[in-house]
Structures are given as structure tokens and as C-alpha cells.
Amino acid sequence: MPNQNSERMAFASDYMEGCHPAILQRLTETNLEKSAGYGTDAYSEAAREKIRAACEAPEAEVFFLAGGTQTNATVIDAMLRSYQGVIAAVSGHVAVHEAGAIEFGGHKVLTLEQTDGKISAEDIRACIDGYRLDDNHEHMVMPGMVYLSQPTEYGTLYSLRELEAISTVCREAGVSLYVDGARLAYALACPENDVSLPDLARLCDAFYIGGTKCGALFGEAVVFPKRGTVPHFFTIVKQHGALLAKGRIAGIQFETLFTDGLYDRIGERAIITAARIRAALQEKGYRLTIPSPTNQIFITMTNAEAEQLGEKVEMSFMEQMDADHAMMRICTSWATSDQDVDRLISCL
Amino acid sequence: MPNQNSERMAFASDYMEGCHPAILQRLTETNLEKSAGYGTDAYSEAAREKIRAACEAPEAEVFFLAGGTQTNATVIDAMLRSYQGVIAAVSGHVAVHEAGAIEFGGHKVLTLEQTDGKISAEDIRACIDGYRLDDNHEHMVMPGMVYLSQPTEYGTLYSLRELEAISTVCREAGVSLYVDGARLAYALACPENDVSLPDLARLCDAFYIGGTKCGALFGEAVVFPKRGTVPHFFTIVKQHGALLAKGRIAGIQFETLFTDGLYDRIGERAIITAARIRAALQEKGYRLTIPSPTNQIFITMTNAEAEQLGEKVEMSFMEQMDADHAMMRICTSWATSDQDVDRLISCL
């Protein structure tokens, strides 16, 4: 079967291929072995051990779920009490693009204004204080968690200093901090990034290491750095329909991703290719909408430009900015080759 | 990494391996092609078309989800109104082993007594009539759906006549009929079975064709035979955290399963090997607890027998029947070889 988009270069998202070949090879090697289900197999345990090591969090509990929305909905519901909500950027994935999965679990998303996809420690503190000082706060949704994405939905990064400030606010307020790492490989590989996996493990109550958008067939690895953070999380995962029967399929993928630096290399390829494209765009006079240093490039184009380039390059349409301009997105991934970039640049 | 259960023969479940090799081969062949996400790719469409053909339901809507509990929770929540519940056997998967996923969606499971895992048209009718005739029925949960498993959790089969009777009761009462086909391949391949995919499409409002337990890495194919049964099901799937970003991974698997009769062959292998084991058990004087003709064999053993055989053969412990006896389960699958069976029989 031919690729249905063969005529156009595919830069619309970072999950257009199957998976990194090393993963398929490992799935093939192990395919006929027999193992117990639900993540109790040896591969899943090996993956957990490697993730603990990478996070320098030997006590961490690690669970593998299938996708991002599922992971967010399950972790947030597990960590909040029924009367609590989750603070997020108005542009946060949980606030916009999860079809109400958080509300399906009974929780309000308490949105804060964003700058380049990020929210600040100051605004978080003001939100929590505002709740506490409100005479009617017992009639209101209590902030129980802060949700961040690293990188954000706009490809930007929280600096270590920003993340530490947010973590401090959260800990002082007794509010959990949770980081959505759907594209975490692309943050970790970014020269501008100074937040490491051990930093996340030190500063967050929970985070997930993305697989689906970072080279796996599917799968996200939830990390609770502190043992016992969520009692009975296994059952909560099951109740949310998120428990994989053949848990080893996720385990093998994450074991592979965390062997011999594969997760790092996946991120690096996307970052190097994105940097080349970004430089070319700027050279050709395109206007970058958002200063994102990771694998997502946001470009403000005239409608005509978007249409013309769109004939040759499959991009994502983000939003109509005004009558004449649109924000478009180009994504690179682990699978983006130098030749792909050459061809793209030749069209600009 | 060695199989952690290498010393014992593995007959505990039908999802102990990765997947049928043909699926891995196909995933490998197509791996680097680029495609759109969320099931809008050509492979998913091809799989849908093949499933429609196999079901003789050209108008059917088909969706691919990751696992069984997720599928049940999403379909049941999508098809019920908020004040409705789902009728199921007390032994039904939704009633026992989904950690309250149906209740998480707000719905009560209305349980009926079972015989060999099955419920009858008469009992369903009595349940619905009992509700309707109750003076207080407006204070009660309205039956809105009937949930069956084919084969059942005890490996038994609804006959075509039984299914037709249940379907008639449901249609007369305006109650949906939904069949959980987690192990459907093993029903379809069973000589005792007279319910075909077209029969399911004709008699049910929704059903799913199991992948996870029938040779796929993961995945279940939900079939709504009648177009428009559930408006906006795509969004409901997303809201339930059940939407696969790389939908094509499920699509490729189901396309492979429904090409050249693979799904049939997967079922047949399990049925042939189960029949051999069953015959040997009976010859050796073991007592089969339940007359199941499919790939699950339930055996009443003394505790000593269970322990002794358990040293060589990994089985599932089902329940302690009395102080001295346990119900054990042996499962075959697409991956069970004749040699596996020979070895098992030699231990009986």
C-alpha cells in the first residue's frame, strides 16, 4: 500500500511513522517468549529499573499506559480529591484537546493565562492564594494540582529556575506538581534545556515520559518519584480502562528506548533537523510565531503562503490569526532525515 | 532475556506472547511510511473495509481501541443514557473484573444469575418486565443494554438460537444488545459454534472483535452494524482516553488479521489444541468443571492435584470450590504448538 501522502513532504506531526526500528527489532526478537500480563513481566520490570536509573530515583514507581490523554486523565484523577481541580495553562493539552477527559473524571481545569505556552510561579501562587483568601472558597473548586507540559504545546521549555520556582510554590501550598512529557525527548535533547530527568524526579510529584510522540508505537511511562504517592494506582489504571493486558509490549519499548541512549538520540535528531529548518525559515524571511527551541516550529504565514507551501509540504494548521494570516506548524521527529530537511528547505 | 517462566509450560492465559508473526512482519514492512493519526490512515480504512466485508455489513462503523475494559467502558457509556444500566451475567467481565470501570462512567451493572457463564432471554425479559411493572421503577436504574460475552468468561457459547431469542427480547424492549468478543476468534473457529460475524452484525447493536487475546499486540475492533448508532463516537473515545494517536498500528494489525483468513486460523489452532487437551484430561479422569468447547478449559482438581500439576504447568487459579477442591484453567491460543500439547499431556 502506498503512502497516501506520498506527493507531499510530511511535517504535520511527530507521530506519522510506526516506531524507531530498534523497537520493532526487539519486539520481533522477544515475540514468542511467554510472559505474565499487566506489566508484571520481566521486560516491564527492566524498563522500570532503567527509568529509575535515568531519573536517579531508585524508589520511583513507574507505570506504562497507552497514550497521553489517557495518562493525563488517569494520573490527575488519581492524585486529586473529588473536590479539587487542576491548574493549567489555557493552552494546556488537558484544557483544550482532550475532549473533556479531565471533566469526565469529575475535575475542573482551572486555567491561567499563558505566555508562549507557559504559566508562571507567580500566577500559580496568585491563583492558590486567591482561592484561599476568597470568602466563598468553600463554594469553589480547590486547586489540588499544577499541570505543566515540558515542552509545552507551543514547543517552549520551562527553565530549571522556572520549574524550581513552581515546585516551591506547589510544595508550600501542598499542591501536587505534574508534568506532561508527551514530547519529553525533544526537551531533553534541546541545547536550550537545563531540566534533566533527575530534576523532574526531584521537583515533581508525578510526570510522564512520552513514548508515542518520541519513537514508540505507543506508550507513556508514568513516574511517581516518591513511593506510595498514589496507593492502588494499578487498580485506578484498570478502572480507567488504561491497563494493558500485554504490558510487556510497552515494557519492551521503554526498555529499548532507555538502552544505549536511544531516547536521547531520538530527541537529538529532531532537534538538529528542526534547528536547520528554523534557520532556513528565518533566512527566507518567514516569521516565527513563537520562540520554540524544540521540534515544533510555529510560523505566521499569509494565507497565500500557507496554501502555496502546503501544496508541497504537509503542515499542521494551528489557527487563523487574522483575516490574512494563519499560524502553521512544522514538526520534526526521530524519523526526519537530512534529505527530508534538504527537500523542505528547497521549497521555502 | 530468558523467559521468566521457562521451567513451566505456559498455559495460564491466551495473551502470553507478543503477537502473530504475520502482524509483526506487516508492522515492519510499513514502519517508515508516514500517515495521518487517529485512525484516519489508509491502513485503518482498509481494515475497516475488510471487517465490514467479513460481517456482511457494508454500512457498519468500525473503530479500533486498545483493550477490552476500555472498549466495554467506552461503548457502554456511549450507548446508555445517564439513568440507564447494563444487564450482564454475575460472572460477566464488566460485572467482576473491570475494577468498576462501568460505574466510573456512571452506570450500574444489573446482574443476572448465570448458567455456565450465560444468561437467558427469559431472564433478560423478566428483568426488563420487572423494572417496567415495578411501581417504583422511576426510582430505579432503567435497563438500557444487554451485555453478553461470546465466548463467555467460562469459555461457553451462545447458540444462534439463544442469541436470536435475546436479540428479539432486546428489540421488543428497545434495549441495546452488545457483545464482548474479547476471544471471538476462539468462538468463530469452534465446531460447536453456529454464530457467525454476519449473525452478530444482524442481531447486535454493537460488538467488538477481540485482538489482544486473539493474536494482536493489542487492539479491539468495535463494530456498530448500523451507521449512526452513536453520534460523535470518535469524541467519546477521545474523552475516555481511548483514542490511539498512531491509529494505524491498530489498523495494520486488524487488516492483517482479516487478510487471507488469519483470524480464522488463529482461532482454529487454539481450538484444535484445546480439544486434544480436553480429551486427554477426560481420559485421565479429570473432571471438567464447565462444558466449554473453546480455548479455555476449566478443571476441578483436588488441591494436591493442582499443586502437583502446577509445578510443571502454569495454569490460572480460578476459585477455591470447597476446602479440598479448586477450579483451575488451562488456556490455549494461536501460539500453542502440537509439541506444547504433547508435553502437557505427558504430565497429566
Next chain:
Amino acid sequence: MPNQNSERMAFASDYMEGCHPAILQRLTETNLEKSAGYGTDAYSEAAREKIRAACEAPEAEVFFLAGGTQTNATVIDAMLRSYQGVIAAVSGHVAVHEAGAIEFGGHKVLTLEQTDGKISAEDIRACIDGYRLDDNHEHMVMPGMVYLSQPTEYGTLYSLRELEAISTVCREAGVSLYVDGARLAYALACPENDVSLPDLARLCDAFYIGGTKCGALFGEAVVFPKRGTVPHFFTIVKQHGALLAKGRIAGIQFETLFTDGLYDRIGERAIITAARIRAALQEKGYRLTIPSPTNQIFITMTNAEAEQLGEKVEMSFMEQMDADHAMMRICTSWATSDQDVDRLISCL
């Protein structure tokens, strides 16, 4: 406006009148006073103090809600974790007649067989042990609470010994014990009863003292004997739509009910009149279906008897027992006069 049931004597339920006249008088006396809302007024506090005294539970937290289903749904959801269910008799109000309110909150009702509306400590223990010993219990709903009704839906009573045994099982298992006292006045006033309010406070984690069926316009008083049992219960009540703006209306009612023994007298009247009716029924050869000593009398009648008596006396139809017999219910209340009873007996 005439009473629409004026021709027939009204014995169908215990909430057919407005409220005990002392309550209306007190509401009238205080009507134009101004007070703060949401139960922060002095009347509500006085009522709480009197209930604490009656329960000999000086630390108890007391909240006033509007009705029984609302109270059950709110308390159960507040006390269970998301993955837990509530154990109840199959005949329990939460299991049958709350239209799925418990499931709306995401929780399964785990039903046990009943005898005269009651469940036993042994069966509760077996249920909890069965869960714990099940190899698959992590895939199942965890019992997190036991729900009892005192008196039960069939008018029967748990003895102190039975309640102590159940409480012991619950505490050993770390499972909450909650008692629905919708008709508690009628238990407390019953000579056969040996469970006092202080006993309930000592043995339960939560219970409610019924107002709606015991002489109030509406209202139930939730008692948490141990302070801090449910943090933020006020907000949970609000989230469930169960917070009364004019909380004082409930407060004034309960203060009145717990002043000068009114709640006791309300119960006594119903018990005395029920006893007279019960004796007359037995004398006339009627068969009492259930040995209930409280204000609900269940009678097995032939269809013809039910119809004939029904022409003069409004009863509740409970269920069709077989083709020829029905179970009917006669209820007395605080408002049942001796003359009412005389007239009823004259019709038997």
C-alpha cells in the same frame, strides 16, 4: 383544596403529612429573624450541639442535608476512594431505589444476600476476605464501606450484638461503617431495639438521623462521630448540589426534634400504633411477611384481599410474590392517631 385521597385511609407511607406541628410553630416564631446561610447560623449550631449530646459524641461533626438519597450519595462518595465500592444488602436502598445515584458518583454497590433486610457480619467478612484472597483482586472493586439501614427497608432491626459484630469486622478490615437512619426514630422507639444513638456513634464511622420520614418537612442529619473523618465535607456537599442556602431551615427543624424528647415521641407514636395494627392483623389471620417490629408492616395477601382492603385503605404494593399473592405494606408515623387505627382495624 381537598385531600385527593380523602376517601381512603392513608397508610401508604410515613411521609404523607407536612411535619410535626411543633416544627412549623418554631419556623413561624423565628421566621423574620435574619441569619447567615449554609448552616453557619446559630440554630444549626444549636441543633448540632443537641445531636452531639444525644449521641454522647462531643467531638462529632454534624451536617444537615435535604433528603435520603442525596445524603447517601454524598456521604458514600465522600468516604470512598475512587476505586472502592460499598457493601450493601441486595434490598438496600442504595442498591435498588436510588436510581443509580451511587454509580453516578462512580462507585459500585457490592450486594450481599439479605435475611429480613439484614446482612451479617459473617457475610461481610467473607466478602472482604474473598476480595483480598482473589488472585485478581487488583482488577476488582475494593470493598471500602459497609452500608446498613437501621431500621432496614423491611422494618427490621440490627441488634446491638449484630451491629457490634459488623463494626468489629469493619474495623479489623479498615472498611468504613455507615448507617442509613432514614427511619431512625422508629428504631429508637421500638421496645425490641437495643441500639442507641451513642451506640451508633461508637460503632459507626458515619450515620444519619432521618428527618424527612420522622416528622420534619425535609432534612437528614449526618453525624461523623470522629472529627476530621471527611476533610472538606462542606465543599463535597456543595459539589453534590446538597448544600442548603437557608441552612437554618434544617437547623431549626432538628433543634426542635431534639428538644424535650420530640424525636422520641414521634417514634413512639408510630410504634404504638403499628403494634396495635400488627396485633389486629394477626388476630384476623393475616400473614405477616416479615417479622418487622417497627412502623412498617408487611403483609402477604391474596390479590383479592389486597384489592378489597385497598378500596378502603391506601397501602403500598411491594411486590407480586406469586400468581395469587402480593406483599403489601402498611406504614404508621408520628401523625397516626388512635382513631386512624380504630378505623383501619374495623376494615380488616
Next chain:
Amino acid sequence: MPNQNSERMAFASDYMEGCHPAILQRLTETNLEKSAGYGTDAYSEAAREKIRAACEAPEAEVFFLAGGTQTNATVIDAMLRSYQGVIAAVSGHVAVHEAGAIEFGGHKVLTLEQTDGKISAEDIRACIDGYRLDDNHEHMVMPGMVYLSQPTEYGTLYSLRELEAISTVCREAGVSLYVDGARLAYALACPENDVSLPDLARLCDAFYIGGTKCGALFGEAVVFPKRGTVPHFFTIVKQHGALLAKGRIAGIQFETLFTDGLYDRIGERAIITAARIRAALQEKGYRLTIPSPTNQIFITMTNAEAEQLGEKVEMSFMEQMDADHAMMRICTSWATSDQDVDRLISCL
């Protein structure tokens, strides 16, 4: 028992008293009559008939619930499909002060910026169009209803022209329109108001006529102008814990409110007294924060002014506007006497 706020004049809210004396009188007159429960009594039916007449909506279905949050949560959950959310002002009661009751039912509140508590037809249309035109709308929460308050939380009014424009947008888009009339009496009695009950019945899919804040002990009357709008609403009310056992208590109250123009008179008293206070405030140089013509008066005071006046007058603190200024609220009600107003004015 003395009023605990006797030293200060009570202007903090419009639900500080019991109820209009005519209601208590009627409850007393009918108290010992016997009637069926759950709103099936003759008083409830009479109240429904009077409301239908007042709304000129002879086919309307009318239900009585206990309070505002409960009513909003029940109606919104009943009218939305699971994947839909409700559009509301950021200042809407459902968005801020219901402790997440809408999210508890699984629905997102889609907030729009407000002006004086109101949202515009244009912004509603833009929100709906924005959803529909978004490439990712299947991953987003679908707008399924518009929620307005009349009067708003800031005491302002939608004009008939504004309401008609909103209704037109809703009907063109297939989105329900629901109006929260917690303080509807104070809108209807306001000279500036041109939206009548028949207008609401003509333009909305559902609305409620407030009792709790408009002279009743408790209670809100939900009106579905078009019969069959929500099938099985009775059961949905029960499932939400919102069904009153003694439904007649609400029925008698609403029958009284809609007899001899009582509901109008209740509103008028509040409006006349508010107008006097508002005029006096302006004369004395106070700055009204919001141009509200109904019974809520919002005043921007210096902190010192607020403290000083607060010693004599109990007001509501709304929010701290800047370091030096606070927004305070004074409320009148049906119970506000001319003497109360005289005393208040003398303190300004």
C-alpha cells in the same frame, strides 16, 4: 434565641430570613393533610398549572428542586450529551461558585469573557463557530448549551433584544439555551426589565424560577417549555439526589408564590428598596461598581469605608479590587422594610 447579627443591619444577602409569611401560613393550613410523595400531589400539580399559566406555556413540564446548584447541575447534565460542555460567563455561578458540581456530572464549563456579568450573542456565536471550524474539534468539548443568569450574578439584566439574539444563535446552532433564574423575581419586578416569563418560555429550552432567594424556604421551579425536552427527567432528578420525598412542600410554596401576584410583590419590594438605597449612595458620593438595576448593589469602597460602614451594616465582601479598594455588595429582598432602608441610609 436572639439574632446573632442583631447589632448590625443585615444586608448581606437575599436569603437571610425564613420565608414570606404567606407561605408559612399555607404550610400550616395544609400541614395535616395527607398526600402522595415525590411531587405527584395536588398542590404540586396546582403550582405547575399556575406556572404554566404565568409563562403562557400550557405544554410546559415543571419540576421542583431544592436549591440552585442542584438545579443547575441536574438540568445541565440532563440536557447535555456526555461529550458536550456548557458555555457560560467567567462570572457565571456554574463557573465559579458551585464547587465543581457541573464537572462532577462530567461536563466542562466553557467560559466567555463577561461585561457586567453578561455574555453577548456575538461571543457565543464566535465560540460555537470557533469550535466547528477548528481542525481538531473532534478532540475538543462540543458546546451543547448556553447558560445565562437573569438577573446575572452582578445584578444586571439581559434585555429582550439581547436574549432574542442569543436565542437565535442557539437555535441556529442547535445548542440549548438555559436561564438560571435564582433571583428571577427581582428581574421581573425591575422597571428596566423587558423580559417576561412568557418571553423566557418562548426563547429558552429550559429555565428555572428561583424560590430560595425570592421568598421561599427553599425550592426552584424548573420549566421545560416544550414537553418531552428531557425524557425521564424525574429519574435523572432522583439519580442526582434532588428528588424531594415530600414534594408537596415545594409545591405548596410555589402555588402560594404564584397566587394573587405574590411573586411579583416580593420582587417589587426588593426593587423599590434597592432603588432608594442606590439613590442615597450616589447622592453621598459612593461609586457604584456595576450598573445593576435589581436588588444587588455593588459599591467600590476604600478599605476604610468598607470597614467603617461594615460596623453598622452587614454587607458581602465581593473582591479586593486593588490595594486600597474593595467591591462590597448590599442586597435587598422581599423582607426589606422602609425602616430598614431609612436606618441604612442614615449610616451612609
